[in-house]
Amino acid sequence: MTRLPGLDSPTQGIDTKSPQTPMSPISTVAETPLVEPRIWNTKNLGLRLASDFVSGACAATLVAPLITVIDKAIMQNASGQATLKNSLKTSLKTFLLRPHKLIFSKPFGLICMLYGGTYLTANTLDTLTSTIQNKPATLVTSGTSKFAASSTANISLCLFKDQAFARLFGPGGPPRPVPLPSYALFTLRDCMTIFASFNLPPLLGPVISGSIGQELQKSLSGQTIAQFLAPASIQIFSTPMHLLGLDLYNRGKGITWGDRWAIIKKNWGVSAVARMCRIVPAFGIGGVVNGKVRRGLISKLE
Template sequence: MPASSTSLIPTPRKSAIDMPSPKLHQHQQQRNTKNLGLRLGADLMSASCAASMVAPLIAVIDRSIMENASGRSTVSNSLKSSFRTLLLRPHALIFSKPVALIFMVYGGTYLTANTLDTATSTARNQPATHVTTGTPKFAASSAANVGLCVYKDQFFVKLFGPSGPPRPVPLPSYLLFTMRDCLTIFASFNVPPLLGPILTERMKPAWQKTVSGTTVAQFAAPAAVQILSTPVHLLGLDMFNRPATGGRGVPWGDRWTQVWKNWAVSTAARICRIVPAFGLGGTVNTKVRRNLMESLV
């Protein structure tokens, strides 16, 4: 029986260009790109929610610390004035430049940490809810927070510093503000994920049902580090408030006396600002992001 005519037609072979590369296929398999655009949107939304919640209170406390250090007002009088404005004319405070600057600082910091987590989960083919704790996160979050804080501080010291003609912020103040922010960032982003599981193991079972060790660490670590970072902050402010004149600088003994004079009240105020900034704000950012990411799975 004659062979079918179709059997005489040779089957075309796929060229090397047409056939998928095993290495390329394996490389694609190693990336989690599912809903990547929506995941980045979730990073932005969670950062914005957290920053909007804490910005007004932090702006009020930052103003009181700087006015107290410059001698323009005491912490208590400055807080009373700001809260009076919030009560009688809330729009004047909420939509003010200081609040916008604080929103920029913490929104940008949270967003940097979030997008780094998303980039890591994408590159390493991990779940969208993955949270990193290593050096890259500290470096990225510190860079964002320090850069934004330095930009914010140059406005705050001029708005709420000593009266007189405007002058530039000296380099030593910038360096001290950078050191202050690095301490806070490390305690806020790197310590809680590491310390949280240890605290959870040591917590009583009844407590574990209501709060996790990570949540406790998220509030405690940033607050505790203010004991060390507040003198650094005050020294930076003093170098701006009392610059060297006539080629003669202020004696270091006088500077440390001024720092010690304001240390207790300023530490208390900075703990009150850091708890919402990286405690409440960090918790809100983490939980909102996790819930949004879980909904995208």
């Protein structure tokens, strides 16, 4: 046996009487990292939510007079109560001479409810997202969740508004239930408009930017052009659905599809132009005003 230097025996220097203490095994379990507590941006949350409401209400009130006049004219023209031209003339005259008659009317309230609710839904989602993710209060999102929430609010409120308008400005007689096919057509119409308002502009913007001159891009971007052009253009295709839904309510059953198509074709062009004129303030001007008012109010609360 080989002896270590300085030791006379193999056991010299080792206490053989005392029990050996086993060595503790090396731990293979990694230490659990400390979980940092979630931090939410709750500063002035109540006032921020109030700002969401105020900005949405301001934008809706601003665009509601024109949209009310146009929607009423389209409904009356479809039901035969008045021509589009005469209805617009009467409503505009009332608004200029006796504005309180329009502002305190049920149709005006329904339009304010529709767009105010849509803007409020988008604003509130932005505020909740900035709170949960601890982001600046002025955050503006653009993801799928915002599109889904805004679309759900807009379509639901628009269906409620449309059935109320159909009864207010229908062919007369006792109000009757709006048929389910009309609801389906109104829903499809609104899905097309929302798709053109939120999904198409990001796709068309680069294409338009590449086709316009550099000088024009300095003052007007392709994205801005697409934001106004896409929702307006889609009305050419969605207006027949709107008119068919109204005709199913106005004339009920027992009408041939040839007769319905004749009415749709007759009112298609003028109704499409009228709906284009209402889309620009609804999804263009109203959206800009809502965003600027909200940004101005919330920036003071950060």
